[in-house]
Every structure is written in structure tokens, then in C-alpha cells.
Amino acid sequence: MCQALMASSSSSPSRLSLLCLLCAGSLLLVVNGLNGEGTELLSFKAGIREDPGGSLASWNSSDQDPCSWNGITCRGVSVVALSLPKKKLVGYLPSALDSLQSLRHVNLRNNRLFGNLPAGLFAARGLQSLVLYGNFLSGSLPPEIGQLLYLQNLDLSGNLFAGSLPTSLIQCKRLKALVLDHNNFTGSLPLGFGTSLAGLGKLDLSYNRFDGPIPSDVGNLTRLQGTLDLSHNRFYGSIPPSLGNLPEKVYIDLTYNNLSGPIPQNGALENRGPTAFIGNPDLCGPPLKNPCPSEAPSPNPFLPNNYSPPAPEGNGTHNGNSSKGVSKAAIIAIVVGDVVGIVLVALVFFYFYCKAAASLGVEEDGGNSDRRLKGRKECMCFRKEESETLSDNIEQYELVPLDRHVTFDLDGLLKASAYVLGKSGIGIVYKVVPDDGPTLAVRRLGEGGSQRLKEFQTEVEAIGRVRHPNIVTLRAYYWSIDEKLLIYDYIPNGSLSAAIHGRAGTGNSAPLPWEARLKIMKGIAKGLAFLHEFSPKKYVHGDLKPNNVLLGLDMEPYISDFGVGRLANIAGGSPFLQSDRIAVEKTQSQPSDVAFGPVISRGSCYQAPEALKTLKPSQKWDVYAYGVILLELISGRSPLVLLETMEMDLVRWIQFCIEEKKPFLDVLDPFLAQELDREDEIIAVLKIALACVQADPEKRPSMRHAADSIQRLINKN
Numbered sequence: 001m002c003q004a005l006m007a008s009s010s011s012s013p014s015r016l017s018l019l020c021l022l023c024a025g026s027l028l029l030v031v032n033g034l035n036g037e038g039t040e041l042l043s044f045k046a047g048i049r050e051d052p053g054g055s056l057a058s059w060n061s062s063d064q065d066p067c068s069w070n071g072i073t074c075r076g077v078s079v080v081a082l083s084l085p086k087k088k089l090v091g092y093l094p095s096a097l098d099s100l101q102s103l104r105h106v107n108l109r110n111n112r113l114f115g116n117l118p119a120g121l122f123a124a125r126g127l128q129s130l131v132l133y134g135n136f137l138s139g140s141l142p143p144e145i146g147q148l149l150y151l152q153n154l155d156l157s158g159n160l161f162a163g164s165l166p167t168s169l170i171q172c173k174r175l176k177a178l179v180l181d182h183n184n185f186t187g188s189l190p191l192g193f194g195t196s197l198a199g200l201g202k203l204d205l206s207y208n209r210f211d212g213p214i215p216s217d218v219g220n221l222t223r224l225q226g227t228l229d230l231s232h233n234r235f236y237g238s239i240p241p242s243l244g245n246l247p248e249k250v251y252i253d254l255t256y257n258n259l260s261g262p263i264p265q266n267g268a269l270e271n272r273g274p275t276a277f278i279g280n281p282d283l284c285g286p287p288l289k290n291p292c293p294s295e296a297p298s299p300n301p302f303l304p305n306n307y308s309p310p311a312p313e314g315n316g317t318h319n320g321n322s323s324k325g326v327s328k329a330a331i332i333a334i335v336v337g338d339v340v341g342i343v344l345v346a347l348v349f350f351y352f353y354c355k356a357a358a359s360l361g362v363e364e365d366g367g368n369s370d371r372r373l374k375g376r377k378e379c380m381c382f383r384k385e386e387s388e389t390l391s392d393n394i395e396q397y398e399l400v401p402l403d404r405h406v407t408f409d410l411d412g413l414l415k416a417s418a419y420v421l422g423k424s425g426i427g428i429v430y431k432v433v434p435d436d437g438p439t440l441a442v443r444r445l446g447e448g449g450s451q452r453l454k455e456f457q458t459e460v461e462a463i464g465r466v467r468h469p470n471i472v473t474l475r476a477y478y479w480s481i482d483e484k485l486l487i488y489d490y491i492p493n494g495s496l497s498a499a500i501h502g503r504a505g506t507g508n509s510a511p512l513p514w515e516a517r518l519k520i521m522k523g524i525a526k527g528l529a530f531l532h533e534f535s536p537k538k539y540v541h542g543d544l545k546p547n548n549v550l551l552g553l554d555m556e557p558y559i560s561d562f563g564v565g566r567l568a569n570i571a572g573g574s575p576f577l578q579s580d581r582i583a584v585e586k587t588q589s590q591p592s593d594v595a596f597g598p599v600i601s602r603g604s605c606y607q608a609p610e611a612l613k614t615l616k617p618s619q620k621w622d623v624y625a626y627g628v629i630l631l632e633l634i635s636g637r638s639p640l641v642l643l644e645t646m647e648m649d650l651v652r653w654i655q656f657c658i659e660e661k662k663p664f665l666d667v668l669d670p671f672l673a674q675e676l677d678r679e680d681e682i683i684a685v686l687k688i689a690l691a692c693v694q695a696d697p698e699k700r701p702s703m704r705h706a707a708d709s710i711q712r713l714i715n716k717n
Contacts, residue, residue, distance in 0.1 A: 033061075033063070033064055034061050034062075034063060034064065034065070034066075035077065036099045037065070037066060037078070037079045037100055038061075038063065038064075038065055038066040039099075040097055040098075040100055041059065041066050041069070041072070041079070041082075041100075042059065043094045043097075044082075044094055045059050046094070047091045047092045047093065047094045048089050048090065049090050050089065050090035050091070051088075051090075052088050053087055055071065056070070056071075056084075056089075057070070058070045065077045066079060067079070070084075071083050071084040071087075073105075075102070078102035079100050079102060080103060080105065081103070081107075081676055082100075082103065082105070082106050082107070082108070083105065083107040083108075083676055083677040084107070084108055084111070085108065085110055085111070085131075086109065086110040088111065088112065089108075089111040089112065090112040090113075091112075092113060092114055092115035093113060093115060093116075093117065093118050093121065093137075094120075095119070095120050097118060097120045097121050098120035098123035099123075100123070100124050101123055101125070101126075102124065103124035103127055104124075104126055104129070105128060105674055105676070106121070106127070106129065106130050106131065106132070107129070107131045107675075107677065108131070108132055108135070109132060109133045109134050109135075109155070111134070111135055112135065112136060113132070113135040113136065113137055114135070114136040114138065115137065115138065115139075116137070116138065116139035116140075117137060117139060117142060117161075119144045122142065122144040122145060122148055125147055125148065125149065125150070126150050127148050127151055128150050128152050128153070128674070129152060129153040130148075130151065130155070131153065132155065133156060133157040133158045133159070133179065134158045134159075135158070136159065137160060137161060138159070138160040138161060138162065139161065139162070139163070140161065140162060140163030141156070141161060141163070141165060141166055141169070141185075142166070143166040143168045144168075145168060145169055145172065146167075146169060146170075146172065147168075147171075148172055149171065149172065149173070150174055151172045151174060151175055152174050152175060152177070153176060153177045153674070154172070154175060154177065154179070154180075155177065155179040156179070156180055157179045157180060157181045157182050157183070157204065158181070158182045158183075159182075159183055160184060161180070161183040161185060162183070162184040162185065162186065163185065163187070164188070165180075165185060165187065165189065165190055169190055170191075170192050170193060170196035170197060171196070172197070173196055173197065173198075173199065174199060175199060176199055176200060176201045176202070176511065177200070177201060177202040177511070178197070178202070178203050178204075178205075180204065180205055181204045181205065181207050181208070181229065182206070182207045182208075183207075183208050184208065184209060185205075185208040185209065185210060186208070186209045186211065187210065187211065187212070188210065188211060189205075189210065189215050192217065193217065193218065194220040195217045195220050197221070198220045198221060200221050200223060200224060201223050201224060201225050202224070202225065202226060203224060203228055204229040205229065205230055205233065206229040206230065206231045206232050206233070206253070207232045207233075208232075208233055209233060210230075210233040210234060210235060211233070211235060211236065212235065212236070212237075213236065213238075213240075214235050214237070214239065214240055214243075214254075214259075215240070216240040217242070218242070219240060219241075219242025219243050219246060220245070222245060222246065222247060224246055224250045225247070225249075225498070225499065226251070226493055226499070226551075227250065227251040227253055227492075227493065227553060228243075228252050228253065229253045230254055231253045231254065231256055231257070232255070232256045232257075233256075233257050234258055235257040235258065235259060236257070236258040236259065236260070237259065237260065237261075238259065238260060238262075239254065239259055239263055239264055239269070239283075241264040241266055241269070243267075243268065243269055244264055244266035244267025244269045245267055245268070246268040247268065248267070248268045249494040250268060251276070251492040251493060251553065252268065252269065253276055253553075254276060254277055254280065255275070255276065255279045255280070256278070256279030256280070257280055258282070259277075259280040259282065259283055260280070260282035261292075262283075262284055262292045263285045263288065265285070265286065270417075270419065273287055273433045273490075274287045274288050274289075274433070275438075275439070286417065287417065287433050287435075289436070399413070399476050399477075399478050399487075400457075400476060400479075401476045402461060402465075402476055403464070403473070403475050403476070406475050406476055407436075407437050408434050408437045408440070408487075410478070412434045412435070412436065412437060413432060413434065413440075413487075415434070416432045416433055416434040416435065416440075417432070418432045418433075418442070419431045419432075426443065426445070426561070426564050426565065426568050427443055427445050427568070429441060429443050429444075430442045430443075430444075431490060432487075432490075438489070439490040440487055440488065440489070440490050441487075441488045441489065441490045441491070442485055442486070442487050442488075443485065443488070443564070444483065444484070444485055445484040445485070445486065445564075445567060445568050453479055456479060456484070456567065456570045457479075459563065459566055459567055459570060460474070460486070460563075460567060462563075463562065463563040464477075466531070466539070466562065468527055468531075469526075469556070470523040470524065470527030470556070470557055470558060470559060471527045471530070471531070471559045472489060472491060472550060472558045472559065472560040472562070473488065474486060474487070474488055475487050475489065484567075486564070486567070491550035491551065491552055491558050492552065492553060493550070493551035493553060493555065494550065494551060495546060495547050495549060495550055495551070496547075496549040496551060496557065497545070497546035497549075499551055499555075500512065500546060500632060500633065500636060511669075511671035512555075512633075512671075513671075513675070514672055514675045514678045514681070514682065516555045517633045517672075518681070518685075518710070519555060519557075520549070520551070520555065520557045521629075521633060521710050522707070522710045522711060522714060523556055523557035523558075524544075524549060524557050524559065524629065525626065525703060525710050526707050527557070527558075527559045528544070528622050528623075528707075529703040529707045531622075531703075532619045532622070532702070532703050532704070533703075533704055538619075539562070539563075540617045540618065540622060541559065541562050541622050541625075542565070542617040542621055542622070543561060543565060544559070544606060544625035544629070545604065545606040545625060545628075545629070546629060546632065548560050548561045549629070605628060605640060605650060606624070606625040606628045606629070606639065607624075607625070608621045608624035608697065609624075618697065619702075619703070620697035620698075620700050622703065623697075623700045623703055624692060624693055624697070626692055626703065626706065627651075627689045627691070627692025627693035627700075628693060630685060630686075630692065631650050631651065631654055631686075631689045631693070632650060633669075634668065634669065634672070634685060634689065635650065635654070635667055635668065635669055636672075637650060637653075637669075638650070641653040651693045664679075664683070668682065681713050681716075684713055685710070685713065688701075688709050688710065691706075692706060
């Protein structure tokens with residue numbers, strides 16, 4: 001600028017000197033007007049080549065401090081957060097960022113930043129969250145990362161980072177989430193990785209080039225939730241048995257490595273299906289078909305009660321304790337082998353007996369019996385006198401598929417390994433791992449002697465026709481006098497309740513980021529809207545709660561237990577008919593939009609207020625329950641909140657906070673307080689939740705309206 005002034009004022013030396021002094025003085029004022037942190041941030045702006053959304057337009061050197069700039073949060077006049085996600089920024093991170101020593105949170109995800117990660121960024125020793133996923137950053141992870149003793153969340157996924165992890169990383173002992181997937185990291189994991197980072201709740205190292213053996217101390221990560229993902233790397237050697245020490249609900253993904261040897265059968269490793277180990281051709285032993293060279297088969301079959309002697313009370317299908325000695329294991333193998341052999345002989349005899357009886361019935365009864373039996377593939381026999389007509393008094397021994405893609409059969413289930421997932425009033429749920437085919441979840445409905453087979457068939461086949469990406473699919477069923485089974489897809493990541501609050505008795509859980517919570521909210525809403533309006537009938541779930549929402553590998557939600565209460569009542573011997581439960585059944589007098597009404601607990605915090613006054617389930621019940629789930633996801637609190645010396649349900653507590661004008665942060669899950677850029681979305685969801693939990697059911701929105709509202713929020717991102 002001074003050069004321009006000199007050119008225009010060459011005729012007046014005195015004027016020239018004055019103008020240059022004024023120019024220099026004004027520049028000095030500008031520089032002195034902006035504090036050091038603002039100057040550092042302007043160097044970041046200078047490194048940005050493209051800013052199509054004008055996200056940095058408010059970054060002005062004439063300001064005294066940067067606290068009013070877009071994406072900047074201050075405490076006092078110190079910058080504590082830099083958050084500019086999904087702004088399509090193109091550029092690089094400058095090396096001169098070491099003046100931002102009060103920085104706590106950096107979120108630059110989903111931009112187009114390239115270049116190395118500057119070591120100066122780690123001068124902020126109090127940094128708690130560094131989220132850079134979805135960029136083009138490269139180079140190695142600087143060893144200065146070890147200086148961040150308060151770091152809790154490190155997400156560098158979806159970049160081009162390379163090299164080995166610095167050994168200093170294990171000094172970040174407060175890490176709760178370490179996400180490095182889809183990079184080019186190499187080398188082995190630092191010595192002491194599992195021991196030093198025992199607080200990790202989330203670990204994803206997939207799609208890199210890590211090699212070396214899996215450290216045995218990874219089994220110390222007992223706070224993990226969701227998936228331990230070590231897939232698509234180059235890890236070699238044996239699987240350390242210590243991985244069995246991980247929580248049983250953690251999905252261990254070891255696919256596509258170079259692992260070898262037998263798969264340990266202890267603890268959490270016992271619950272893994274073959275899909276957790278594929279892509280490792282040198283692994284052997286169950287659940288893979290590849291037997292180890294000197295290993296004899298060790299079956300642990302899932303057997304319905306009518307195929308094996310009843311187990312003593314309190315014994316599950318699998319209790320997790322192996323035999324202490326060789327002799328005991330041999331005895332168990334012999335007994336199990338004998339039982340299976342006897343069962344197979346009995347089934348063969350029964351099959352031919354039933355065919356003979358059916359043929360005799362056709363010959364004696366002529367055309368009528370022929371029409372009854374025509375097209376039946378299952379073995380059906382009379383339960384009373386042979387002269388009686390076929391009725392509900394029928395014993396059925398075949399597995400009935402509800403999907404043409406079903407590849408398993410009863411024999412496959414009998415031979416499969418089975419593990420108890422949980423017990424409830426609806427019965428026991430098993431995880432079943434067939435030798436050939438997908439992992440399944442099998443629910444036993446009890447041992448009642450009800451003869452209402454035709455009614456059961458009608459209901460279960462109607463449920464089987466309900467197909468939606470956010471509803472657990474019922475694949476098949478089995479009926480006999482002593483056993484009723486429902487066979488579902490197995491959903492690996494546990495329940496939403498465990499994801500929010502941790503496993504019962506431990507309280508450990510990896511915090512769900514807002515993106516994941518929004519995805520879950522959307523999926524539940526879409527699943528319920530389908531049940532209410534777009535399914536073959538207009539259904540009601542009636543017992544929606546976080547325990548009945550299961551999570552897939554990518555945290556996609558699946559609504560479960562739809563129609564199970566109705567089926568349990570039909571099956572007979574159901575524990576539902578208790579004085580403190582309401583058995584809601586469909587009758588001819590009920591409208592067509594109420595097809596299934598599961599049992600609703602009077603004390604449930606997810607129960608709509610009007611449910612206590614009527615036995616007729618309503619879609620508005622589901623809307624209310626959905627609203628409570630939204631409040632739970634926003635607040636991170638349990639459905640029952642302790643307020644000083646009294647308990648109140650979550651809905652009343654939220655209303656109390658609003659009436660008392662409590663700060664928004666008092667309501668918000670503390671983990672979500674880190675995602676400062678999503679506050680508007682969180683408040684919008686809170687408004688949807690409050691509309692859903694209106695006391696007057698007529699004021700609640702439909703599930704389709706709620707789903708559309710959530711979708712609009714997502715579309716804005």
C-alpha cells in the first residue's frame with residue numbers, strides 16, 4: 001500500500017513521509033488490535049484455498065479477539081474449540097498453531113484438508129477431542145501426540161496417514177475412543193497398548209496395514225462396547241485367548257488378516273460366529289469348518305426340550321465354564337453323543353411311522369383326507385383317536401420357514417452351538433451358530449401344552465411377512481406340544497439400552513456420538529412408521545423400549561419383539577397372565593389397525609398415560625414410547641431419574657427442568673456437550689420428543705410425521 005502512495009505522491013516529499021507514517025501506523029494498529037490466538041487462526045485461514053460456503057468470512061483481522069468468529073468457541077477470551085465440520089474447506093493445516101494452548105476440542109471432519117498433521121497442534125496440552133476424519137491428511141502421527149494427557153477422543157479415520165503408531169500414544173491413558181480405520185498405518189501396535197489404554201470404549205483399526213501379532217493385553221480393554229474391529233489388516237500369529245476377557249456383547253471382528261492356529265473357545269470368543277474369522281485361511285477349529293489337525297469335534301448343540309432330557313433349573317445352554325479335566329470332558333462328549341444318536345434314530349422311526357399313518361388315513365377316508373394332506377411337507381399326526389378329524393390338536397415336528405432364502409433346517413439347529421443371551425418373562429433367548437449358515441437368535445416361548453396351532457400359525461406367518469430394514473426379521477418357527485421356537489436374524493451389537501447406559505452391573509459404555517444417535521432415532525422412527533401405515537396391516541408394537549431396539553454392526557437400529565407377547569399368550573403356559581401385567585389381545589371388536597398387542601407393564605416409564613385406562617393398544621402408545629427414547633438419547637439418563645430423595649420418570653424430569661428454567665447443559669448428555677456445532681439439531685430433536693410425550697394422545701404427531709422431521713434434520717447436514 002505504501003508503494004502505491006509513493007507512486008501517487010512523488011511530487012511532495014513531505015506529504016509522502018506523512019502518508020507512509022500513517023500507513024505504517026494503521027497497520028500497526030491492526031496487528032496490535034488482534035490477540036495472538038486470533039493471529040494464529042488467521043494463519044489457518046491463510047492455508048485454506050477454497051471456502052465455497054464462506055465459513056471463514058467472519059474471520060476479520062480488525063477484531064480484538066476471535067471469539068465472535070464462526071466455528072470458534074471461547075472461554076473468556078481464550079479459544080477452547082475449533083469446529084468447522086462438513087464445510088468443503090480445501091487447504092492444509094499450518095504448523096503455527098502452538099499459541100492455542102487452551103484448545104480443548106477440534107472438529108474439522110469431512111473437509112478436503114491435505115498435508116501432514118502439524119506438531120504445533122499438540123501444544124494444547126489440555127486437548128480432549130481431535131476429530132479429523134474424512135479428509136486427505138497424510139504423513140505419520142507425530143510422537144507429540146503423547147503430550148495430550150487429557151485426550152479422550154481421537155478420530156483420524158478416512159485419511160491417508162501412514163507409518164507406525166508412535167509408542168508415545170500409550171501415554172494418552174484417558175482415551176475413550178480411538179478410531180483410525182481406512183488409512184495406511186503399518187507396523188505392530190505399541191508395546192503395552194491394551195494395558196495402558198484400558199479405558200477405551202471404542203477401538204477401530206480396520207482397513208490399514210498393521211502387522212505383527214495381536215497383543216495379548218488387548219484383552220484388558222474390558223470397557224469396550226460395540227465392535228472391536230481389527231479387520232482388513234495383516235496381523236499374524238495366533239488369536240490371544242485373553243480376547244475372551246472382553247465383554248461378551250462386544251463383536252470381535254478379526255476378518256481378513258493372516259491369523260493362524262485354533263480359535264480359542266473361552267469367554268467372549270465362544271460367542272463368535274464364523275463371520276468374525278473369515279479371510280484367515282490358516283485359522284482352524286469351531287466355529288469354522290476347518291478342523292485343527294489333532295482336534296476332535298466338540299459339539300455343543302442347541303436342543304429343544306422334546307429332543308433332550310430337561311436341564312436342571314438354572315443351567316443355560318452354555319454356562320461359559322469348560323470341563324476341568326479330560327475325563328469329565330470325555331464323559332460329557334459321550335453322553336451328548338448318545339443323546340444325539342438316540343434322537344436321530346427316534347426321528348427316523350417317527351418319520352416313517354407318520355408317513356404310514358398318513359397313507360392309511362388317505363386310503364380309508366378317500367378324497368376328503370387327500371385334500372387335507374395334499375401339499376403338506378411337514379409330518380402331521382393325530383394326537384387322539386385316528387378317527388378324529390385334523391384340528392388344532394396336532395403335533396408338528398418340522399421347522400417351518402417363513403422366507404424362501406432360509407438355508408438352515410432343524411437338523412442344522414440341533415447340531416449348532418448355542419449360547420444363552422438372556423432370560424425374560426417372554427422366555428429364554430439363545431444365540432445359535434450353525435456349522436453352515438448365518439448366526440441366528442432363537443427364542444423359546446415356553447413349555448405350555450396349548451393346542452391353538454392354527455391360531456399360532458396365522459399370527460406367526462403374519463409377523464413373518466413384515467419386512468423392513470429397521471425391524472428384526474422372523475425367519476422361521478417351530479411348534480410342538482412341549483416346545484415353541486421363533487428363529488430370527490441375529491443382531492450383533494446388543495441393545496440400545498446397553499449402548500446408552502452400559503451393560504447391567506458394569507455401567508461401562510462407549511459414548512454414542514450425535515451422528516450415531518441421530519441414525520438410531522431415524523431408523524426407529526422409520527420402522528415404527530412402516531408398522532403403523534405401510535405394513536400389510538396397520539400394526540401396533542405396544543412394548544417399545546431401548547431393550548427392544550437392537551443395534552447392527554454399523555449401529556443401525558432394529559426393532560425387536562414385535563408381536564411376541566401375542567404369540568406367547570397363544571403358545572400357552574405364558575408367564576404374562578399375572579396380576580401386574582395387562583394381556584392385550586386382538587379381538588373381532590377391535591379396529592383393524594391393532595393386529596398385535598404385546599403385554600405392557602404398568603410400571604414402565606415408556607408406557608403412555610392412557611394405557612393404564614384401557615386394554616386397547618394404540619399407535620399413540622408407540623409414539624409416546626418413541627418420545628421417551630429420544631429424551632433418553634439426548635440426556636443420557638435412565639428412564640427413572642433420582643431428584644434429591646425422590647424418583648421421577650424421565651418425562652416429568654425434563655418438564656421440571658423446563659419449568660425451573662435449568663440451563664440446557666443440565667439436560668444434555670455430558671458427552672454431547674463436546675459437539676457444540678450440533679446444538680441446533682439437538683434442540684430440534686428435543687422439541688420432537690416433547691411433542692411425542694404429550695399427555696393428550698391426540699396432540700402427539702404420527703410416526704410418519706416424526707420420521708419426516710428427523711429426516712429433514714439429517715438432510716440439512
